[in-house]
Amino acid sequence: MAASPSLIPFDQRVIVGVADMAVSNNPNVVFTTYSLGSCLGISVHDPVARVGGLLHLMLPDSTIDPAKGIANPAMFVDTAVPALLRAAYQLKAERCRLKVCVAGGAQILDDNNFFNIGRRNHEALLRTLERNGLTIHASAVGGQVNRTMMLRVSDGSVTLRISGSKDEVPLCRS
Amino acid sequence: MQELDAFIDKVKHLPPAPRVLPQLMQLLSSDDADATRVVQLIQYDPGLAANVLRASNTTAFAASRRVADLGEAIFRLGFNTVFQLVVAVSAARSLRPAQKAYGMGEGDLWQHSVTSGVAGRLLARMTGNDENIAFTAGLLHDLGKVIIAQVIEDNSFELIRTLEKEGCSLLEAEKRVLGFHHAELGSRLLERWNFPTSVAVAVRFHHMPSAAEPHHRLASIVYLSNFIAYTLGHGYGHNAFAFRSQNTVFSILGLDPKMLEKLVVLTRDEFETIETLFQIKA
Numbered sequence: 465m466a467a468s469p470s471l472i473p474f475d476q477r478v479i480v481g482v483a484d485m486a487v488s489n490n491p492n493v494v495f496t497t498y499s500l501g502s503c504l505g506i507s508v509h510d511p512v513a514r515v516g517g518l519l520h521l522m523l524p525d526s527t528i529d530p531a532k533g534i535a536n537p538a539m540f541v542d543t544a545v546p547a548l549l550r551a552a553y554q555l556k557a558e559r560c561r562l563k564v565c566v567a568g569g570a571q572i573l574d575d576n577n578f579f580n581i582g583r584r585n586h587e588a589l590l591r592t593l594e595r596n597g598l599t600i601h602a603s604a605v606g607g608q609v610n611r612t613m614m615l616r617v618s619d620g621s622v623t624l625r626i627s628g629s630k631d632e633v634p635l636c637r638s
Numbered sequence: 639m640q641e642l643d644a645f646i647d648k649v650k651h652l653p654p655a656p657r658v659l660p661q662l663m664q665l666l667s668s669d670d671a672d673a674t675r676v677v678q679l680i681q682y683d684p685g686l687a688a689n690v691l692r693a694s695n696t697t698a699f700a701a702s703r704r705v706a707d708l709g710e711a712i713f714r715l716g717f718n719t720v721f722q723l724v725v726a727v728s729a730a731r732s733l734r735p736a737q738k739a740y741g742m743g744e745g746d747l748w749q750h751s752v753t754s755g756v757a758g759r760l761l762a763r764m765t766g767n768d769e770n771i772a773f774t775a776g777l778l779h780d781l782g783k784v785i786i787a788q789v790i791e792d793n794s795f796e797l798i799r800t801l802e803k804e805g806c807s808l809l810e811a812e813k814r815v816l817g818f819h820h821a822e823l824g825s826r827l828l829e830r831w832n833f834p835t836s837v838a839v840a841v842r843f844h845h846m847p848s849a850a851e852p853h854h855r856l857a858s859i860v861y862l863s864n865f866i867a868y869t870l871g872h873g874y875g876h877n878a879f880a881f882r883s884q885n886t887v888f889s890i891l892g893l894d895p896k897m898l899e900k901l902v903v904l905t906r907d908e909f910e911t912i913e914t915l916f917q918i919k920a
Contacts, residue, residue, distance in 0.1 A: 482871040499871035570879045577883030578895035608879035628876035
């Protein structure tokens, strides 16, 4: 039988939409999510199992629409984070090795307003991670900007691009 | 106002005036609106007619037989949808291109505008206001940005530099750099195009709705629609969140602030159901 042709490694770019998530153990995969305003982007990575996942959630709490939380768990913090962790664990990631990075949570100006969904998202995330025994390794949260977040599954490096700036900045190095 | 007119007159490629729209608004608000008169208005604009026919044959409205007659298309879609489609087609040419001064790529402002229109329609329905007017005001609220972006494209980062240095809102940065802001400019253009006063006033005050009396309810709807569109991640530019909070919009509209997150979800659902309808062919 002829040997399989050897493949040159290439980046397999996967876009994660708003209120969506993806997990992979394919080292070629680079996850990207755009338009993180008040939404939160959350990446998880296990360097030993080489498993990475990226989530783009919108709102803090599924109790406003429990049916939606079931149909589309990636929309809310309380349903999205457990779903992301479950998916990563199914690919043999282990909690004690998981590196969690967070970006987004933009706010409009002025504190103490009814519109602080970005802050409520972040607060809900901290509570949910704590319940799951996880801490945040690196984060870039708040401000008035919109961010693009990228996770490289091969090494777990996370980079950000902020609208208005041409450069990508590292959030978490491999 | 002279300053705004002078600025508008300086622009080389002003968006085309949507001639049909003010007439259609007048027709639909009168008691004797009938399909024949609506057909008369839109049949001579090939872009409008084609899009109305296309929409009537999309999945949401399609029956077993394809519609090729404008009158039947209007009957199938209903006056409200036809009206909103005409607003969208009229605005698409202006709102589609990239607005570099604001860091928006091609289609970004368009997506933000359509989402705001859909949110406006939903809010109007919930609060007993006119859906068509709210859709129009929501869709056109950032028209002024199109004009500004044409003039200051070369020094596009001046606005952002000012905004970040001073920690101010985009509106305040525009006022400092240009002497006026996009809401004033868009509103003036709508006045020149003979749009109803309510729409022009709501656009002018969409960042400070309580100052828009007697149209403060419509202005509040547009403020909330703008916020909801950003929360959905639709059509950001640089520093999209650099605007002031206006807590009073909830009391003006009689809405519980706790409803806000639910409104975001409802707008997303509504947007998804009509997305194909507004995939307008220019």
